């Protein structure tokens with residue numbers, strides 16, 4: 001009797017684990033959400049009040065499940081009728097075939113002021129020049145230590161991007177070369193922890209990042225249990241870092257572990273409005289200072 005009870009308990013546990021595995025692998029990885037945020041920016045030019053950026057990251061094309069999921073992501077972005085789309089890296093995984101195969105889907109993506117891209121570490125593993133070339137054929141503009149100016153009448157904002165922090169040389173000074181002192185800069189940077197450096201640059205009002213996937217597995221009460229290098233300080237969500245806003249998206253795809261729990265894939269719709277910065281939500285204090293591990297980029301030092 002006791003043995004049969006033990007057997008049925010073991011069976012129930014086994015069934016629960018199988019259901020959980022299925023959920024993390026096949027359900028949550030494709031359970032897309034749209035996050036909507038409003039960021040007040042003191043220096044935002046009046047013509048950009050209400051400007052809408054759709055932030056998409058970490059597509060990780062080349063992984064079959066993600067590849068099949070991508071058309072739904074494109075549909076979700078188009079529904080938002082964005083002013084601008086920001087792709088913050090890891091479009092590829094380990095080869096650029098997936099990016100080439102998604103060319104038609106990229107060509108469907110559209111935004112009034114264009115689509116901009118910075119590479120992530122996986123784009124380097126895949127071959128960053130080939131990834132960039134494939135994206136450019138679909139109308140996406142890469143910003144590797146470079147910027148572009150978006151105009152509304154006589155008002156302007158600057159969209160800047162840095163090269164990957166882990167596998168290349170990010171240079172914020174080069175990215176902002178020629179940008180006026182009073183400019184309002186939105187910075188695309190794959191690794192979120194670069195915010196510690198970007199916040200020392202007063203022209204940057206907002207940094208958009210990915211890289212962490214939010215940890216992919218978030219244990220209730222504990223949070224993300226696995227975070228990548230340069231993704232520990234700001235795992236996911238909206239932060240204020242000094243006088244700069246930071247949004248870290250949980251992204252779309254996954255690494256080689258195709259699973260998510262309590263960490264759905266997302267696109268983020270960020271509306272810029274004129275106004276004083278929101279007070280710090282306290283999460284800015286969550287960081288582990290180890291200045292020796294920080295790159296000093298273009299003479300800018302991390303703010304400790």
Ligand SMILES: [Fe+2]
Pocket residue numbers: 090120121122190211212
């Ligand atoms: Fe990454």
